[in-house]
Amino acid sequence: MTERIALVTGGSRGLGKNAALKLAAKGVGIILTWNRSQQEALDVVREIEQKGVKAAAIQLNVGDVAGFDDFVAQTGEKLRTLWQRDTFDYLLNNAGVGLYTPFAETTEAQFDEMLNIHFKGPFFLTQHLLPLINNGGRILNVSSGLARFAQPGSSTYASMKGAMEVLTRYQAKELGARGITANIIAPGAIETDFGGGRVRDNAEINQHIAAQTALGRVGLPDDIGDAIAALLSDELGWMNAQRIEVSGGMFL
Secondary structure (H helix, E strand, C coil): CCCCEEEECCCCCHHHHHHHHHHHHCCCEEEEEECCCHHHHHHHHHHHHCCCCCEEEEECCCCCHHHHHHHHHHHHHHHHHHHCCCCEEEEEECCCCCCCCCHHHCCHHHHHHHHHHHHHHHHHHHHHHHHHEEEEEEEEEECCHHHCCCCCCCHHHHHHHHHHHHHHHHHHHHHHHHCCEEEEEEECCECCCHHHHHHHHCHHHHHHHHHCECCCCCECHHHHHHHHHHHCCHHHCCCCCCEEEECCCECC
16 A cells, blocks of 8 residues: 555644644555744654654645745645655645634734634645645634633634634535545643643643543643544545544533
């Protein structure tokens, strides 16, 4: 079987890094993107290479559509150089940042940043990458439990994730003729550095979430990385246009 290749945005840290490592452990080649943390990205590449799997890192600001043409060109070059191929198989739209501001206090600049990073960016990045995605490939977008339940301060972030959930269904419908599936994973609260590490480092927040979760704890990066690797497995190739929440049962 030809080696599968995944492009993981925001793969230098957090859930993106974990997902990249879990996919690499299954023999999937990795192209990961980084925005500000080049050294962290290169460290992930080295860790993947130590597994005997090919990997590369490319700089990308997912909130800046103007840079997408150059990114696509660099991606094509990496594919040809490392894999002697012109296409990849899996696109994981993971990159993102948090915002915790009440609806009444959210500024237009904050709204635009969330829009660009979490909806406009993935929308047009996926569009730009379509020529490089294999027929029969997979798109896996990333939402949030916050698109289902409401937590004060997350209205803007969660609204963009809700938009991504709708977009996912349209991608599945319109790309089905190429055999490309599109699904979206919705993690619950996870102990990472996301949002300044508030879930990981704030004991009060951590305990509150654990108490509202059926399995009695906050999620860990491995919980999501393993789920992503499973969702992109051959066994789930018939799943399409679905929102899969992986939250341990938050706010049931």
